[in-house]
Amino acid sequence: VLSVSLGDLAGAYLEAIGDLTGDRLRHLSAFISVAAQLILIKSRALLPRPPEPPVGREQEPDPETELRERLILYRIHRDAAQRLAARLETGLRLHRREAAAALAAGRAGVSGYVARPLDPDLLPAALAGLIAIAPLPEPEPQLVRRTITLAERTAVLREALRNAPAVVLQDLLEGTRDRVLAAVTFLALLELVKQREVEVEQLIPWGPIECRLVTGPAAS
Amino acid sequence: VTEEDALARLSGAEPGPGETELRARDLEALLFIAERPLSRTEIRGLAGVDRETLDEVLGDLEVDLRDRGIRLVLSEDRVELATAPDAAPLLSRYLGADSFRLSPSALETIAIVAYRQPVTRALIERIRGVDSDHVLRSLLHRRLIVEHSRGEGVGRPIRYATSFEFLERFGITSLDDLPPLEAEVAERLVSDGSEEGSEVEAG
Numbered sequence: 001v002l003s004v005s006l007g008d009l010a011g012a013y014l015e016a017i018g019d020l021t022g023d024r025l026r027h028l029s030a031f032i033s034v035a036a037q038l039i040l041i042k043s044r045a046l047l048p049r050p051p052e053p054p055v056g057r058e059q060e061p062d063p064e065t066e067l068r069e070r071l072i073l074y075r076i077h078r079d080a081a082q083r084l085a086a087r088l089e090t091g092l093r094l095h096r097r098e099a100a101a102a103l104a105a106g107r108a109g110v111s112g113y114v115a116r117p118l119d120p121d122l123l124p125a126a127l128a129g130l131i132a133i134a135p136l137p138e139p140e141p142q143l144v145r146r147t148i149t150l151a152e153r154t155a156v157l158r159e160a161l162r163n164a165p166a167v168v169l170q171d172l173l174e175g176t177r178d179r180v181l182a183a184v185t186f187l188a189l190l191e192l193v194k195q196r197e198v199e200v201e202q203l204i205p206w207g208p209i210e211c212r213l214v215t216g217p218a219a220s
Numbered sequence: 221v222t223e224e225d226a227l228a229r230l231s232g233a234e235p236g237p238g239e240t241e242l243r244a245r246d247l248e249a250l251l252f253i254a255e256r257p258l259s260r261t262e263i264r265g266l267a268g269v270d271r272e273t274l275d276e277v278l279g280d281l282e283v284d285l286r287d288r289g290i291r292l293v294l295s296e297d298r299v300e301l302a303t304a305p306d307a308a309p310l311l312s313r314y315l316g317a318d319s320f321r322l323s324p325s326a327l328e329t330i331a332i333v334a335y336r337q338p339v340t341r342a343l344i345e346r347i348r349g350v351d352s353d354h355v356l357r358s359l360l361h362r363r364l365i366v367e368h369s370r371g372e373g374v375g376r377p378i379r380y381a382t383s384f385e386f387l388e389r390f391g392i393t394s395l396d397d398l399p400p401l402e403a404e405v406a407e408r409l410v411s412d413g414s415e416e417g418s419e420v421e422a423g
Contacts (some may be wrong), residue, residue, distance in 0.1 A: 027350060027351065029351070030345075030349060030350040030351055033349075034349055070346070070347070070349070073347050074347055074348060074349065076401055076402065077328060077331045077332045077335065077347055077348075078328055078331075079402075080331040080334075080335060080399065080401055081324070081327035081328045081330070081331035082327075083399040084327055084330065084331055084334070084390060084399070085322070085324075085327050087390050087391060087392075087399070088320065088322065088389065088390060090391070091308055091309070091312065092305035092306060092308045092309075092391040093305065093308050093320075093388055093389050093390070093391045094291065094293060094302035094303055094304075094305060094308075094387065094388040094391055094392075094393070095302060095303040095308075095311055095315070095388065096293075096300055096301070096302045096303075096384075096388060097252070097255075097301065
């Protein structure tokens, strides 16, 4: 440890850290831990030490021994990792039966081994084919504006009364499901009453509304 | 009642009445149709045999399969059938190329887990001397290691172990087949075990 320059070591380490991307804080803290241990070992090796430890004081673990053991332990596992890597390189792996996947692949006629790589142009062609067979989306429903005028409905009422002496409003609107049409017709009828052109009669509430043309002096 | 016993009971793996015999060929058939590794408890429950009998039959089956294209794979309490490592070249031609690479740091970490399992992150970092959180997460994500158990010390740290995926990837049928460490070193690791264990729990 006396021959190792800690300054050079720190310089080399910082240079390596500089090349790293991402979270470097963890690597720095690990280095500080190792460097502190090295400094302690080196300082103890350089400075004179008492010949015997004080009586009654527990012997502290020797950091140099600790570090050496740790490095040996690391080397052992690093070597083991290299042997595992060599084993991995051979590609002699095990395969298990994957029943569900194998069954699905068999049904689909899939073979895992493809002799020649597929042409990448097949992908856009397949997409174009898919688009061609896809049904067009349903058009969104549109709201159509409709205009029903009092004049139109007044004309209808006049025409009905011209052909008959009396008209029942409910009969005139029979089959009409449009509430707006019914309402405007009713308003047109009221307008004709207001103008004294038509008179109406309803004997019972909700009963038939009978309409007649006004005759005589009132009509003029 | 352990969790595994409870699961075995729920899955209907209760001992059948009068079933006291288990032949190696029956066990082979059972493992052949199983869609996952089976625990010894499950097999014992299904066959109605005791632990010694099952171990004996597993040993017989392992010997029977030694020269066959399939192997018995054992990981702790669990058992499965897998293809023999030397059949891999042919199978890879059928299944397609399967490139699998691990970084040096991942290999170092998995070596420590493999030889010292179950092992905490603290011990891994003590051996490697660097933070190993990221590499552990990566190995977990690749299903090469699993969270095995929890330590008894402060914070109950997670203890990691290798998985079936690890055995399959490295072509190993049992952890006993791992490449041996140096003899002296292995001795030292064994003698260090208890001391290191207590240190790890505290970390």
